[in-house]
Amino acid sequence: MNKAKSLFIVFFLLLINLSLLHVATLSWHSPLGAGWMGVFVLALPNFYLFVWMFMGRRARTSRNLHLLMATNLMGIALVLTDPAMEANPWPLVLGNLIFFSSIAYIFWYSHLGERNNVQLKEGEKLPAFELKTLEGTRFSSEQLKGAAWLLIFYRGNWCPLCMTQIREVAGRYIELDRLGVKVALISPQPETKTQDLAKRFKVPMAFFVDVDFKTSKKLNLVADNGVPFGLKWFGHGEHTVLPTVLIINKHGRIVYSDQTSNYRVRPEPDQFLEVARQKLAVTEA
Structure with missing residues (x-):
């Protein structure tokens, strides 16, 4: 299980960073549609969480990261309501990957198991x-x-x-x-x-x-x-x-x-x- 977690966290960090880079590149050439805006809304708060932790402000977060969960729901809602979804499914693919990876990070990766030593x-x-x-x-x-x-x-x-x-x-x-x-x-x-x-x-x-x-x-x-x-x-x-x-x-x-x-x-x-x-x-x- 921990081996899977060690691979997952690297995948998750790469996913949110590459997604933000891709969205930034797209926005440079043309306005973002609802789908790509949803990917942005999903990726940015997750990216900020890790930046915040590395900045060393506090040695703790809330257990379930409710604010992050709220932005995740907003982002995936934008992705799912994108009228251009059929023509370009990539926002849907990336949006779902970020959404479910973030859920996995909060409720699976962060959990160390019940400890009663x-x-x-x-x-x-x-x-x-x-x-x-x-x-x-x-x-x-x-x-x-x-x-x-x-x-x-x-x-x-x-x-x-x-x-x-x-x-x-x-x-x-x-x-x-x-x-x-x-x-x-x-x-x-x-x-x-x-x-x-x-x-x-x-x-x-x-x-x-x-x-x-x-x-x-x-x-x-x-x-x-x-x-x-x-x-x-x-x-x-x-x-x-x-x-x-x-x-x-x-x-x-x-x-x-x-x-x-x-x-x-x-x-x-x-x-x-x-x-x-x-x-x-x-x-x-």
Whole structure:
């Protein structure tokens, strides 16, 4: 299933970009009919969604993207009411491809499956695991004890929402630090990619590499073939991790767990701060 998703997202991005380019070329020579205008109305909002995510404004969207759904319906309505449909079926073909691909993106591609990892439930002890530091040394989860930690398992540098989420946390680092919470960022991506990411931030967050997915496998967080097709040729590999956020107290017990079932739905930094104020104060007592 994930292999199909890795191919689908590349197809979808190519489809909306090439459709917009084709419509722009047509509009340069003559006014657009209802069908091609419908293709434009379908492609542009989908294109803007990805641009918006890559711009890093927020690390989350609504679950069902209602505004996008509304524009999709407007666009396909224009395509289906085109009086020139019989003479030129291409707007109908492209319009339907974009419409159903967008629906698939919202309700299928974005969905990570129902997640109910009992190992990572609130109140449980964090299972033991090992990671690698950027200095090349081994780091045991036992070394987390003695301090509260915000642990973020992120997919990789290629994921715009992951990068925005990390940027949001970095922006609230001082508030977390005042509450006694350290930040650890964990990814199975190649070490060089994590080193590149660490250089972007001036706050003392800890970056770790999950070598060979040893920790991800132990915690049941592996997303096989979760990297979009083709990115492995740019050094990103094929597999990744399910985006997950945990907060543990100084005894290694989980006091907050976000196992999102939709990669576009991420917790707000204010949630981390509220947990730190309320639950850590109680559990540390």
